[in-house]
Amino acid sequence: RNRFIKRRQRLIGKDEVTLKTIERLTNCYVLVQGKTVAAIGPYRGLRQVRKVVEDTMRNIHPIYSLKAFMIQSEYAKREDMKDEDWKRYLPEFHKKTLSKRRKPHKIRVKKEYSVYPPPPTERKEDKLMASGQYFLTESERTRQKDSEREVRHAAAAKSRMEKRAAAFVPPPEPERAADKEQKTDDVMKSVE
Structure with a gap:
């Protein structure tokens, strides 16, 4: 229950800023009262309001939807972008997958229970x-x-x-080609 109260508060925003932004972008009047959200306005705006409200209740912040609406309205005004697909211009917000740790970081091993008291510590x-x-x-x-x-x-x-x-110990020097040739000559002479 508290979870949805927080999400409703997120939809309204601080000093109703988010709600007023939704109203401006969708040209709808939006009223949040209790468990109900009521909206009056054009059909397209009502669809947008419904999407924002449902996303907010699904724990997606309304700011993300509002950013997408703002970008869409800007592209709708431009003549060259009117008929194009806007999906590539819209921001993609991925859910953060937080690690679902169920185990505590430090696992305490329980000592074996004994009937006798522990021996006194040494002074x-x-x-x-x-x-x-x-x-x-x-x-x-x-x-x-x-x-x-x-x-x-x-x-x-x-x-x-x-x-x-x-x-200060010098690294081992690599053998030079001249030294290798001299060694092979010495080996050849010893073989003969």
Whole structure:
């Protein structure tokens, strides 16, 4: 129901602009009230109004139809274009096929249900005891962290230097034709 209310509002437009445009282009008086659209005017205009209304209810914006009507009216005024087929001049509006995702982007895997509660998470002290750092003094801990950091920095610096040095390695030179001929001559001499 809300869907059709929105489409009806789209047909009317902001400050009834779309409705007034339909009236001007089709030379018809159009009234939208509730679920009903009433139109009074010439037969050709009534056909156009009906097409716009039905397209709007089929979720095609009325602006597209109005653009086509404007182009048709311009070509109808021109003497050289009166008798031609206008379909190639009319804009084609294709429906956008949006991806119909039914699955969520992240699929959560449900954990297996167990009757027993989960084991308690380890405290910071427990982790330190397991690694053997709990019994070290604060200065020894900081010294150990610093040494680990230095090892990591040294490894990172070494890899950085290797990457920089790789840019300065010359590419392999292709063999020249003169060198190939000389090699074949050497092979021929060795065969004899």
